Amino acid sequence: MPKIAIGLNAVIAAVTDEVPRILTVRRPGPDTSHGAGAEDALPFGPLDPENDRTLDRGLRRWVREQTGIELGYVEQLYTFGDRDRDPAESRGRPRIIAVAYLALVREREREVAGQARWLDAYEFFPWEDWRAGRPEVIDRAIAPTLARWTAGTPSALARRERRERADIVFGLGGAAWDGERVLERYELLFEAALVPEAWRAAPGSGTPALPAATLPGRPMAVDHRRILATALGRLRGKLKYRPVVFELLPPTFTLLQLQRVVEALAGVRLHKQNFRRLIENGGLVEGTGRHHPATGGRPAELFVFRRDVLRERPAPGVGLPGIRRVS
């Protein structure tokens, strides 16, 4: 019996109607014996060591088989191999190492086969969406609980460290919000027992920090929310220096459509005119002369992505505010 198996996890993302959507599947929860229903999970498939020449071919193969989606842009994210990833594993089953991938697909490919469905990424991370201002869940639930968690720490040094960490990652004590720290935020919530995954991983080792109904964000199976956090953080970072947004857009688009997709992923609103300027003299796009059937005002020009930008600019991206290293 093999002691180790390789699994391939996919975070498949699209943006529709200004909502970043993630492909999820339902699977039986760990407490099925207690009758505790199903959980959301990321689609998952095995590597066929004999026939899949590369890991990402293996991924594409089973995604095609399971959902009918033919993946385009695919990027390896991270390999998760903690022994306690899946508590169920400890009992003699092989240890599963999960190689996680991020895939970007266009709206058109939304229709999927099987039991898969698209869910709003911000259902899982409500604190990450600042487009309508500071999310209220931060001040209502997260900040106070983190404060209690910090206060309940015996050592003064550890207390200070925890407070600083909370301030930094959640932008609390006047610190700036950094959109890319999605994973750090999730991990902090995990440690502070603000997500059910935390006490599921180590049953009996702690108490939920809040009543279940007020916990922030929808949980996922095993460590899948951690994988999703890794994906969102990585995608937000990549937006800035690689033209990945275009993987999510139709072949032609207006600048506002482009902006909305960027905003949906970055979780912030951007200044419209400056965004235009950045994109236009960044040489990333090219006007087609054609116009979009009016969306309520003056018709907008349709643009296409210039595939040859890469030649001119070393690191083309769509530019987000706050990239400066020195303020």
Next chain:
Amino acid sequence: MPKIAIGLNAVIAAVTDEVPRILTVRRPGPDTSHGAGAEDALPFGPLDPENDRTLDRGLRRWVREQTGIELGYVEQLYTFGDRDRDPAESRGRPRIIAVAYLALVREREREVAGQARWLDAYEFFPWEDWRAGRPEVIDRAIAPTLARWTAGTPSALARRERRERADIVFGLGGAAWDGERVLERYELLFEAALVPEAWRAAPGSGTPALPAATLPGRPMAVDHRRILATALGRLRGKLKYRPVVFELLPPTFTLLQLQRVVEALAGVRLHKQNFRRLIENGGLVEGTGRHHPATGGRPAELFVFRRDVLRERPAPGVGLPGIRRVS
């Protein structure tokens, strides 16, 4: 018999005397039967699925056991799982998935046990070191061979594509040099049969593009040079937005020492006064008032890294030229 095994590869880096050094081991080459001596390889160790709770603990364990080094900063790089990674594998042995890590250590830890030794990273990638100007190997060997490779392509479309790619990654046709594209450059050389690893992977499938003696850079075992390229590219990128250099420096250092380490990794020279300015008002360091025993001129102040920068700046790094997204 297990079909799959997990290996952990480590790129352990230090900077000494302005040279970025990588810990390597010697291991018997694939052609040992032909008497073709040993190869350089990255240190490698197995994961113990029973006892290593996490992958990076496994890594730390065997690095400690094999070399005596206690790793500090460790970061997962990438998971390499191509079936043909190691040609020797195809014959019935299990497929090895390699999870590669980057570790940074200080000069002091240079002394290592066992058969490990430190080698200049630029021996493997001579085209990556631009500190003394454009490396001559580019114009002497790489550019002409790539030109031949391009010219020998039947389809005009493919020809154009190859030329563009060569221009972009090697900064040839007036394109800018992007220090981070280390992996893309190595992969291009691989495809163009400019590295011995290429025809070793697919024996008989092609001819060396150049006589062995003039091939650029020192080869490594299996796909280890690819892993090293991944590491160098990632490190160069990370320098810009995370204070990782300080992992490589002694607790106190002068600004010039800091600059030299950054330059060694980035492979470019920086403007001294501007570098100072960037570092100083970046708030990354703090003067100690003490001074360095003169190194030939006016004594330089000793600085320490301010661990609490993270609090103030979302993405502190040491700043390299050419980060602008729009020129």
Next chain:
DNA sequence: CTCTTTATGCTCATCATGAGCATAAAGAGG
């Protein structure tokens, strides 16, 4: 014809960056 809505053009202050001049503070050699 007017109002509303979105698109697009343009200006301006501020800040970051690249380049280089100038001065300071040490040791070496006379």
Next chain:
DNA sequence: CCTCTTTATGCTCATGATGAGCATAAAGAG
């Protein structure tokens, strides 16, 4: 002690990028 060399450090200036907002254009709705 004086001068030269070397590295450290301070400062200026032109240029370009960014953040903010005003103004005009072009469509549909009423």
